[in-house]
Amino acid sequence: MAIASSLRGIGTHVVNGVWRIGYATRFFLMTLFYSGASFRRFHLTVKEMFSSGVMSLIIILVAGMFVGMVLGLQGYETLKRYGSESALGTLVALSLVRELGPVLAALLFASRAGSAMTAEIGLMKATEQISAMEMMAVNPIARVIAPRFWGGVISLPLLTAMFSSMGVFGGYMVGVVLIGVDEGSFWSQMQAAVDFQHDVLNGVIKSFVFGVAVTVIALFEGYDAPPTAEGVSGATTRTVVQSSLAILILDFILTAFMFRGD
Amino acid sequence: MERSALDLWVGMFVVAGIGALVVLAFKVGNLGTYNVTESYQLQAYFSNIGGLKPKASIKSAGVLVGRVTEINLDTERYEARVVMSIDKRYQFPKDTFANILTSGLLGEQYIGLSPGGDSEFLKPGEVIKKTQSAVVLEDLIGKFLYSKAESPSK
Numbered sequence: 001m002a003i004a005s006s007l008r009g010i011g012t013h014v015v016n017g018v019w020r021i022g023y024a025t026r027f028f029l030m031t032l033f034y035s036g037a038s039f040r041r042f043h044l045t046v047k048e049m050f051s052s053g054v055m056s057l058i059i060i061l062v063a064g065m066f067v068g069m070v071l072g073l074q075g076y077e078t079l080k081r082y083g084s085e086s087a088l089g090t091l092v093a094l095s096l097v098r099e100l101g102p103v104l105a106a107l108l109f110a111s112r113a114g115s116a117m118t119a120e121i122g123l124m125k126a127t128e129q130i131s132a133m134e135m136m137a138v139n140p141i142a143r144v145i146a147p148r149f150w151g152g153v154i155s156l157p158l159l160t161a162m163f164s165s166m167g168v169f170g171g172y173m174v175g176v177v178l179i180g181v182d183e184g185s186f187w188s189q190m191q192a193a194v195d196f197q198h199d200v201l202n203g204v205i206k207s208f209v210f211g212v213a214v215t216v217i218a219l220f221e222g223y224d225a226p227p228t229a230e231g232v233s234g235a236t237t238r239t240v241v242q243s244s245l246a247i248l249i250l251d252f253i254l255t256a257f258m259f260r261g262d
Numbered sequence: 263m264e265r266s267a268l269d270l271w272v273g274m275f276v277v278a279g280i281g282a283l284v285v286l287a288f289k290v291g292n293l294g295t296y297n298v299t300e301s302y303q304l305q306a307y308f309s310n311i312g313g314l315k316p317k318a319s320i321k322s323a324g325v326l327v328g329r330v331t332e333i334n335l336d337t338e339r340y341e342a343r344v345v346m347s348i349d350k351r352y353q354f355p356k357d358t359f360a361n362i363l364t365s366g367l368l369g370e371q372y373i374g375l376s377p378g379g380d381s382e383f384l385k386p387g388e389v390i391k392k393t394q395s396a397v398v399l400e401d402l403i404g405k406f407l408y409s410k411a412e413s414p415s416k
Contacts, residue, residue, distance in 0.1 A: 043265065043269075046268065046269060046272045047268060049272045049275065049276075050268050050271055050272050050275075053272070053275050054271045054272060054275045057275065093290045097286060097290065097291075155275075157279070158275065158276060158278075158279025158280070158282070158283075159279065161279055161280075161282035161283040161286060162278060162279055162282040164282070164286055164290075165282040165285045165286055165290070166282075168286075168289075168290055187289070190290060191289075191290070191291065191292050192292065194290050194291045194292060195291065195292055195317070196287050196291040196292060196293040199291065200283075200286050200287055200290070200291045204283070
């Protein structure tokens, strides 16, 4: 009996997991299908870009600056052993543009903006605002979900670009201004190594994919949250955990496709 | 918050984001040194290209004059065919010599062009006839050991 019940437990978990993935996919497709209104009434999307993009600016800029500074410091210590301090610019720029920029900006975005989205929508559901909209024949997906989705998807690549440029600036401050690496070789080696298409555009594509993943997870968790105080707090936690994992796993997959074999 | 203030903030945010992208493209990346339109193609056959890769630089007298765009194996002569795109400002004589060289001891490989004395210039699409392959370290060591074995101790 104990074996049967534990098998049943596993079965329930798997069925629930598959069901949730299916429900999330349908939710994502519905969001895309009802996206028309978020572009026709663009001020709805602009409002969400303010709350997810502009409000995340400070944490993104400060974090980018410090990540770049740390990279400059640690990179210098290591490169100095091989007498190639002039490659510091390459190291800082490539690691930021390819990996650290998209991933760290997305992680910060998930915990700063994603959790807020989940809590907001979960609370809207708990206070029956979403049911009220349905009663008034307003589609909550078109009115509430889609603008937040597009606001997040547009904001994250812009935030990532700012994160990476801030990071390069931080690396420049530490490497060139503080430590005294030659300024000319810092920039020229960086420009020789960073390719616009291969590095910068692939970073933008990455951050776009992360933006889709983070906002869909955050919105779905909020929309699916049990309408209680406990349910909303659990959903917020799940948003941060799941979107962080999704970012890291997607990053590995995208890196394997983009930067393999060179 | 008021609608106009909101729009202003979001507008500034978008402009700053695109500005950061432009900085990444021109200051950090190589878009500022890109001349896509003004180039012409040349080809060269090598019996061994070593570690040459697409986008490797092509230098003449140490000056960057172009990039390798394509490398493939020509199955008619079983040699590597290297397509190079050269800056239009630079013309090379017909008897130019193409060598695969290495920058530094362990650095990247690049193609060095040494111009000859011919009065006619290579036209776009033409093949550089005189080439020298990459030096492969194993071959070099092999030759060295072989010559050592040939001439016994003096």
